[in-house]
Amino acid sequence: MKLYTLKVTDIRQETQDSVTILFKQPGLKRIKYIAGQYLSLIFRINGRRYVRPYSFSSAPGVDETLNITVKRVPAGIVSNHIFDKLKIEDVLEVIEPMGDFVLPANTQTSDKHIYLWGAGSGITPLISIAKDALYGNKATSITLAYGNRDYENIIFSTVIEDLNKRFAGIFFPYHFITKPFVDIDNPNVVQGRITEKEIRDLLNGSQGNLKNTIHFICGPVGLKESIKSTLNELGVENSNIFSEDFEVIRNPKDFEDIITQNVLIKRGGESKTVEVTFGKSILEAGLDALMELSYSCQTGNCLVCKARIIKGDVRMIGVEKLPELLESDECLLCSSFPVSDNVEISIEY
Ligand SMILES: Cc1cc2nc3c(=O)[nH]c(=O)nc-3n(C[C@H](O)[C@H](O)[C@H](O)COP(=O)(O)OP(=O)(O)OC[C@H]3O[C@@H](n4cnc5c(N)ncnc54)[C@H](O)[C@@H]3O)c2cc1C
Ligand code: FES
Structure with a gap:
C-alpha cells in the first residue's frame, strides 16, 4: 500500500x-x-x-x-x-x-451504451467515469440519471450542462428532483424519484439492445436495489452492473446474538485487549483504543484491514464483495464482530 x-x-x-x-x-x-x-x-x-x-x-x-x-x-x-x-x-x-468501480479492463466498451445511476454525493465517481468515457470515446452513448432533493443543490450542475452541450447526441443527462418545483428552464429535469417506470423508460434509449449496456450505480441502498432488480428483470446480467457503496447499512437482525466482548489484538510488537462494545466493529474498537490499525474503505471492499483469527469466533457482517479472497481463518476487521468471549486477532499484513 x-x-x-x-x-x-x-x-x-x-x-x-x-x-x-x-x-x-x-x-x-x-x-x-x-x-x-x-x-x-x-x-x-x-x-x-x-x-x-x-x-x-x-x-x-x-x-x-x-x-x-x-x-x-x-x-x-x-x-x-x-x-x-x-x-x-x-x-x-x-x-x-x-477501487473496482471502473470500466471493465478487458472489455471493449466503445460500442456500448453506459448508464450512470446516482443520487446526491453518489455523483462523484459517476462524473469521473462520464468525463473519462466521453473525452476518451469509450462509449456510443452515456445516459446519466441523477436524483436530488432540489434543483439548487445539484452537485456539478454546470459541469453536467457543459458536457451536455459539448457531447450533444452522445451524453443524455436527466435530473430527478423530488421537491416540487415550478418553472425550471431545463428540459432534462424530471419531477420525482428514479422509479421503476423511469428506469424502464430510460432503457428504451438503448433501443432494446440491453446486452450492449453497462451500468454504474452509486447512491443510497434503496436506489441501488431498485435499479439492480429492474435491470435484472429486463435481462441485464450482473456482470454488466457495477455499484459503489459509500457506507454499509447493516441489518440489525445480524446482531441479535452479539454482545460486548473483549478482543485481544496483536500487531507487530503491540498487543492490546480492547472492549468491543455492542454494534462496534473490531476495527473501530481498536482505533478507539488508539491502536494504529490499517484500513481504508470500511465497507469490506479494499481488504486493507485483513487479519488472522487466532482464537475464538468472529462474524463478518455486511460484506458483499471479495470474501472468496480470504482464507478460512482470515477476516476483515472493519466488518468483523466477536461472537465468543475469547477472540484473539493477529495482524500480519
Ligand atoms: C468507496 C467510497 C467512496 C466514497 N466517496 C465519497 C465521496 O466521493 N464523497 C463523499 O462525500 N463521501 C464519500 N464517501 C464517504 C466518506 O468516506 C465518509 O464516510 C463520509 O465523508 C463520512 O465520514 P465522516 O468522518 O464525516 O463521518 P463519520 O464520523 O464516520 O460518521 C458519522 C455518522 O454519519 C454516518 N455516515 C457515514 N458515512 C456516511 C455517508 N456517506 N452518508 C451519510 N451518512 C454517513 C455514519 O453512519 C455515522 O452515523 C465514500 C466512501 C466510500 C466507502
Ligand atoms: S477497511 Fe476496506 S475492507 Fe476493511
Whole structure:
C-alpha cells in the first residue's frame, strides 16, 4: 500500500453542503488512477488517526488536478473537519488510489451504451467515469440519471450542462428532483424519484439492445436495489452492473446474538485487549483504543484491514464483495464482530 503527500491547490464550494478539493499532482511521483476509483485521505484529529475514502471527481487525462468532492455528513468527524479546517496549501497524506468501480479492463466498451445511476454525493465517481468515457470515446452513448432533493443543490450542475452541450447526441443527462418545483428552464429535469417506470423508460434509449449496456450505480441502498432488480428483470446480467457503496447499512437482525466482548489484538510488537462494545466493529474498537490499525474503505471492499483469527469466533457482517479472497481463518476487521468471549486477532499484513 503506497502513501503519498498531496498539496491542496484549491477548494471550491459546489453546493451549500458539498466542496471539491483540488490537489496538485506530485511533480515526480505522479499518481495514476482509473476513473471511478477513490483516494483515501488520512487525518489526525484529536490524537486519533482517521482514514476516509473519497471518489475522484476528476478524470485522468481530462483534469490536471486530482479532485475529490466531499459532502458534509451531520456529526461526521472527517467531513466536518474538511469543511471547517482544511485550507489551500495544506499538505495531506493519502493512500494510493483503489477501487473496482471502473470500466471493465478487458472489455471493449466503445460500442456500448453506459448508464450512470446516482443520487446526491453518489455523483462523484459517476462524473469521473462520464468525463473519462466521453473525452476518451469509450462509449456510443452515456445516459446519466441523477436524483436530488432540489434543483439548487445539484452537485456539478454546470459541469453536467457543459458536457451536455459539448457531447450533444452522445451524453443524455436527466435530473430527478423530488421537491416540487415550478418553472425550471431545463428540459432534462424530471419531477420525482428514479422509479421503476423511469428506469424502464430510460432503457428504451438503448433501443432494446440491453446486452450492449453497462451500468454504474452509486447512491443510497434503496436506489441501488431498485435499479439492480429492474435491470435484472429486463435481462441485464450482473456482470454488466457495477455499484459503489459509500457506507454499509447493516441489518440489525445480524446482531441479535452479539454482545460486548473483549478482543485481544496483536500487531507487530503491540498487543492490546480492547472492549468491543455492542454494534462496534473490531476495527473501530481498536482505533478507539488508539491502536494504529490499517484500513481504508470500511465497507469490506479494499481488504486493507485483513487479519488472522487466532482464537475464538468472529462474524463478518455486511460484506458483499471479495470474501472468496480470504482464507478460512482470515477476516476483515472493519466488518468483523466477536461472537465468543475469547477472540484473539493477529495482524500480519
Ligand atoms: C468507496 C467510497 C467512496 C466514497 N466517496 C465519497 C465521496 O466521493 N464523497 C463523499 O462525500 N463521501 C464519500 N464517501 C464517504 C466518506 O468516506 C465518509 O464516510 C463520509 O465523508 C463520512 O465520514 P465522516 O468522518 O464525516 O463521518 P463519520 O464520523 O464516520 O460518521 C458519522 C455518522 O454519519 C454516518 N455516515 C457515514 N458515512 C456516511 C455517508 N456517506 N452518508 C451519510 N451518512 C454517513 C455514519 O453512519 C455515522 O452515523 C465514500 C466512501 C466510500 C466507502
Ligand atoms: S477497511 Fe476496506 S475492507 Fe476493511
